[in-house]
Amino acid sequence: MADTAATATHETAGETQDGIRRRDFLDIAAVSAAGIGGLAVVYPLVSQMAPSKDVLAASTTEVDVSAVEPGQAIKAVFRKQPLFIRRLTAQEIAEANARPLSSLRDPETLADRTKEGREDMLVTMGVCTHLGCVPLGAAEGEVKGEFGGYFCPCHGSHYDTAGRIIKGPAPTNLEVPEYEFTSDTVIQVG
Template sequence: MAEPVVTANGAHPGPEGDATRRDFIHIAAGAAAAGAGVMVAWPLINQMNPAADTLALSTIEFDTSKVQEGQQVVITWQGKPVFVRNRTAAEVAKAKADDTASLKEPQTDAERTKPGHEPMLVVIGSCTHLGCIPTFGTGDYGGWFCPCHGSHYDVSGRIRKGPAPANLVVPTYEFTSGSTIKIG
């Protein structure tokens, strides 16, 4: 009977391809290092997610049936004023007639409202010049006027005169049920 062969480090050589104790230790150490790397990286990745207060402000719902014809309501969304205006039939007709006027930023009234809800206009109430809040009904075109620097907007929120470079911004919104809108 032959004596078992023992190597210099005291291990018994096995057949080709068999895992040794040393191989197992290497695999276990590699797995532990990978796990530690994930544990270190997770807080760094997780801190890039939006905060809970930001997520809470990401959308807002508003019942437009509270806004009478010819009336405007200002609501706050993401810290910005949003004008929700229920335009009269005359204002809608004037806005559609102004579609062919000379505009700094050409946009039709239909592009600024939702189909089937043309009287309801939703725009962010910040002047596109320096972010002032324009007032309604005091401009040259029957819409908004920014008293700070003299920008005039029409009843569709399109810039007509003054230093503002763009129309009042229409936020992403949709009618969810009947007269309820969801902004954001």
């Protein structure tokens, strides 16, 4: 009779033959359901913070520079901002390399601002570093400033042919974005 009483006590406590209680199973099931429910709530909140497809598409820009002649510049758009691509002449390269770094507010050589072996192609953002205006000098017939590069009409910043600040309130040179040549005639920016 003692054996039956012991068996009845274990079974009434919810324990089975291998020592697992029904309550343990219910606890595991409840925690699992709560975890799945939590994921179902958190996933949409996190995924809505991911960039949209149009933003991802604008993260890089390819520009064909085969038609750009020495001395010419073209404008493109990168991340909804103007992008200037200028093919420098031999004279413009010589002038940029001749300017002493000590005379520059933001000292950078032309080699620092271009790719090795492609010193004639200067790629810069077309946004003045003073207050974000768009400098002139990339299109045919625009004022290029006192140094033959770019001129910001908003507050009078003058950049040289390498996009380096020479005169005016701009604190730094025109920004050079990340870019690479995917072929001899195509540049991928971003």
